[in-house]
Amino acid sequence: xxxxxxxxxxxxxxxxxxxxxxxxxxxxxxxxxGGGTGDTIVIGSLHPLSGAAAADGxxxxxxxxxxxxxxNEAGGIESLGGAQLELASADTQGAxxxxxxxxxxxxxxxAVALVGTYQSAVSQxxxxxxxxxxxxxxxxVSSADxxxxxxxxxxxxxxxxxxxxxxxxxEYLAQVSEAAxxxxxxxxxxxxxxxxxxxxxxSFRAQAEQLGMTVGEVITYDAANVSDFTTQITTxxxxxxxxxxxxxxxxxxxxxxxxxxxxGPELDAVYGVANGAFDTPQFPGEVGAAGEGVxxxxxxxxxTNPETQELAELYxxxxxxxxxxxxxxxxxxxxxxxxxxxxxxxxxxxxxxDAIAETQLESLMAQSGPIAFTETGENENAxxxxxxxxxxNVRQVYPEEYAETPPVYPAPPGx
Amino acid sequence: MTRPTTAHGxxxxxxxxxxxxxxxxxxxxxxxxxxxxWRGAVGRTALVLLLAVLAVALAYWRSGSGVVxxxxxxxxxxxxGVYGLVAMGLTLIFGVLDIVxxxxxxxxxxxxxxxxxxxxxxxVHPYLALLVxxxxxxxxxxxxxxxxxxxxxxxxxxxQLLITLGLALLIDNLxxxxxxxxxxxxxxxxxxxxxxxxxxxxxxRLLAFGVALVLAALLYLLLQRTRLGTAIRxxxxxxxxxxxxxxxxxxxxxxxxxxxxACAGAAGVxxxxxVTIEPTTGELFNIIAFVVVVLGGMGNVxxxxxxxLLIGLTEQLGALYLPGQSPLLAVFVVFVLVLFLRPQGxxxxxx
Numbered sequence: 001x002x003x004x005x006x007x008x009x010x011x012x013x014x015x016x017x018x019x020x021x022x023x024x025x026x027x028x029x030x031x032x033x034g035g036g037t038g039d040t041i042v043i044g045s046l047h048p049l050s051g052a053a054a055a056d057g058x059x060x061x062x063x064x065x066x067x068x069x070x071x072n073e074a075g076g077i078e079s080l081g082g083a084q085l086e087l088a089s090a091d092t093q094g095a096x097x098x099x100x101x102x103x104x105x106x107x108x109x110x111a112v113a114l115v116g117t118y119q120s121a122v123s124q125x126x127x128x129x130x131x132x133x134x135x136x137x138x139x140x141v142s143s144a145d146x147x148x149x150x151x152x153x154x155x156x157x158x159x160x161x162x163x164x165x166x167x168x169x170x171e172y173l174a175q176v177s178e179a180a181x182x183x184x185x186x187x188x189x190x191x192x193x194x195x196x197x198x199x200x201x202x203s204f205r206a207q208a209e210q211l212g213m214t215v216g217e218v219i220t221y222d223a224a225n226v227s228d229f230t231t232q233i234t235t236x237x238x239x240x241x242x243x244x245x246x247x248x249x250x251x252x253x254x255x256x257x258x259x260x261x262x263x264g265p266e267l268d269a270v271y272g273v274a275n276g277a278f279d280t281p282q283f284p285g286e287v288g289a290a291g292e293g294v295x296x297x298x299x300x301x302x303x304t305n306p307e308t309q310e311l312a313e314l315y316x317x318x319x320x321x322x323x324x325x326x327x328x329x330x331x332x333x334x335x336x337x338x339x340x341x342x343x344x345x346x347x348x349x350x351x352x353x354d355a356i357a358e359t360q361l362e363s364l365m366a367q368s369g370p371i372a373f374t375e376t377g378e379n380e381n382a383x384x385x386x387x388x389x390x391x392x393n394v395r396q397v398y399p400e401e402y403a404e405t406p407p408v409y410p411a412p413p414g415x
Numbered sequence: 416m417t418r419p420t421t422a423h424g425x426x427x428x429x430x431x432x433x434x435x436x437x438x439x440x441x442x443x444x445x446x447x448x449x450x451x452x453w454r455g456a457v458g459r460t461a462l463v464l465l466l467a468v469l470a471v472a473l474a475y476w477r478s479g480s481g482v483v484x485x486x487x488x489x490x491x492x493x494x495x496g497v498y499g500l501v502a503m504g505l506t507l508i509f510g511v512l513d514i515v516x517x518x519x520x521x522x523x524x525x526x527x528x529x530x531x532x533x534x535x536x537x538x539v540h541p542y543l544a545l546l547v548x549x550x551x552x553x554x555x556x557x558x559x560x561x562x563x564x565x566x567x568x569x570x571x572x573x574x575q576l577l578i579t580l581g582l583a584l585l586i587d588n589l590x591x592x593x594x595x596x597x598x599x600x601x602x603x604x605x606x607x608x609x610x611x612x613x614x615x616x617x618x619x620r621l622l623a624f625g626v627a628l629v630l631a632a633l634l635y636l637l638l639q640r641t642r643l644g645t646a647i648r649x650x651x652x653x654x655x656x657x658x659x660x661x662x663x664x665x666x667x668x669x670x671x672x673x674x675x676x677a678c679a680g681a682a683g684v685x686x687x688x689x690v691t692i693e694p695t696t697g698e699l700f701n702i703i704a705f706v707v708v709v710l711g712g713m714g715n716v717x718x719x720x721x722x723x724l725l726i727g728l729t730e731q732l733g734a735l736y737l738p739g740q741s742p743l744l745a746v747f748v749v750f751v752l753v754l755f756l757r758p759q760g761x762x763x764x765x766x
Contacts, residue, residue: 050588054591222743225699225741230490231486231487234614238483254600262617263615282597285600286600321597
């Protein structure tokens with residue numbers, strides 16, 4: 001009797017590992033009827049509505065829905081006789097294979113374009129599916145550089161790539177620390193070991209070294225399993241670095257901030273690059289004093305823009321929650337598709353693709369110009385800005401044109 | 416755990432205290448092989464100490480900093496206590512009911528949300544949530560066993576396994592539905608860093624570790640010194656035999672599952688200040704808890720605690736030896752080694 005668990009466990013471990021990803025039957029959500037003909041035009045929205053990234057995924061789906069509602073209220077697509085938009089939402093569960101099959105389903109049900117998906121691995125699969133079916137795909141969030149290095153012609157990306165994020169992150173650090181008279185010299189890096197953390201770290205390191213900083217200790221970790229960072233932070237403390245750069249997700253970001261407070265290393269700054277925790281509205285509340293002074297260089301909704309403020313208010317009224325940046329990107333992705341439909345005057349995917357490629361659209365994000373796509377499909381004006389947690393709030397601090405308040409540097413932990 | 420077999424990596428210091436997983440074979444061996452047993456125990460203790468010294472020396476050589484190594488050891492022990500705490504309820508269910516309970520992490524998540532609600536709504540101290548979470552989880556466990564799992568007794572093991580897996584998905588998604596996807600947190604009042612041997616640890620981790628020890632002791636006493644515990648061990652050893660001597664096995668199954676789930680409830684309250692609370696948080700502990708259970712020997716609560724400590728230390732020191740690898744890599748290397756040398760687990764008895 002005691003031996004029976006061995007085969008059972010052998011069966012069960014792969015099952016449970018798989019269950020972390022895909023489990024619910026596909027097609028639980030979505031549109032009833034095919035679109036693209038008649039008076040409604042269907043746009044497919046692919047986001048992780050359940051699973052570990054559900055908080056962002058649901059925000060993004062809400063953001064896309066708000067864009068659809070706003071466009072419909074304003075009279076729909078005028079060049080198509082006031083055709084109404086309809087959002088067909090699908091749950092990728094954060095799993096690449098589910099994302100792929102859901103993308104295929106939405107296309108078969110008549111979606112003229114897809115927006116999504118948050119996880120780079122999922123976006124990669126959806127991009128391949130979109131290309132095969134020749135349906136435009138506008139990526140709201142997904143940083144991996146490779147997605148747009150496959151020569152795809154139907155895929156476009158709104159958020160800045162990992163390369164841009166890392167480069168600008170290093171530049172802002174150099175500029176802010178120099179302006180404060182305490183130039184950053186030795187930077188220790190703590191990054192999650194997946195493609196996201198690695199790509200950000202590589203471009204950050206290259207740019208930082210070019211700007212005369214030394215990148216010393218580089219520590220990687222597994223974001224899925226890590227439960228404590230005190231050992232890693234002690235290693236950073238012993239290495240004598242004056243800045244700690246962190247690239248990771250929400251849960252691990254919280255653990256890092258707590259460990260920094262516990263260990264208390266002598267740092268000038270804890271500096272996130274595209275960090276999934278440090279610039280979220282939830283972060284200061286969760287970690288309290290440990291979050292004070294923490295920087296993050298990341299793409300960001302531009303809260304100094306009155307239109308963005310309006311959207312944030314609407315979001316809070318509709319969903320009773322603070323809007324995250326990811327929701328704005330999904331909102332923009334739908335607007336890009338709607339704007340292209342308007343200019344193309346046609347729901348034919350090929351015509352739509354050409355129209356998207358010529359987009360010139362004002363953005364609600366902090367970026368250096370309107371949304372416009374390069375040859376490869378990157379948003380050429382996308383850029384990160386620098387944020388800092390000050391008095392329990394995430395504030396835009398640099399570059400000056402987006403700054404709500406000047407940065408505080410040095411910002412040693414436990415400020 | 417009854418014979419002084421060949422040397423292996425088992426921490427043998429408290430071997431004497433935990434031999435009694437199978438009372439029937441305990442007495443004769445203790446009577447006949449007392450001296451040989453002691454020699455074996457001393458030998459194993461020496462071996463374990465040697466291995467520990469080697470591990471620390473290697474860590475020092477790799478990192479070149481005493482502070483880092485002592486921090487890794489302190490963190491490893493404290494994390495290990497948490498792993499042991501989570502695994503204790505699971506090992507009981509695993510050992511007695513022979514159920515691979517994948518819903519254990521989900522039960523823990525329920526307790527996390529009970530704590531969030533208690534502290535958020537009523538502003539009570541997080542640890543007071545124990546008074547609610549433990550009884551609630553006990554009842555939930557009893558209901559799940561009696562209402563769902565009892566029907567699959569005697570059927571292929573895969574049935575129970577899939578039921579618990581389905582239950583885990585159900586609970587995860589119910590939590591998502593009710594509490595939404597936003598991360599929550601619980602703050603322990605007066606939680607700050609404390610210095611131990613040049614390393615630092617937070618009060619919440621020390622307390623979780625302390626309670627893990629207390630809980631292990633309580634469970635051990637329950638199993639060894641009470642009639643209920645004797646009945647549970649009897650059912651674990653041979654359920655038909657237990658039935659023949661008049662033990663109501665259905666009741667024992669239900670109570671054991673309920674006690675195991677109540678342990679998940681206690682663990683949930685204690686880890687609540689240490690983690691970000693999301694509907695999927697429980698999954699984090701599932702894999703590690705299974706490793707700990709098998710490593711420590713199924714059904715053995717002290718084994719779960721020692722297994723937890725071993726895994727915690729392996730994870731932290733392993734990260735120093737092999738920087739840039741998943742901590743699970745070192746954990747599974749140790750896991751495979753232990754199973755190779757001692758397939759029944761560190762404290763498991765041979766079936």
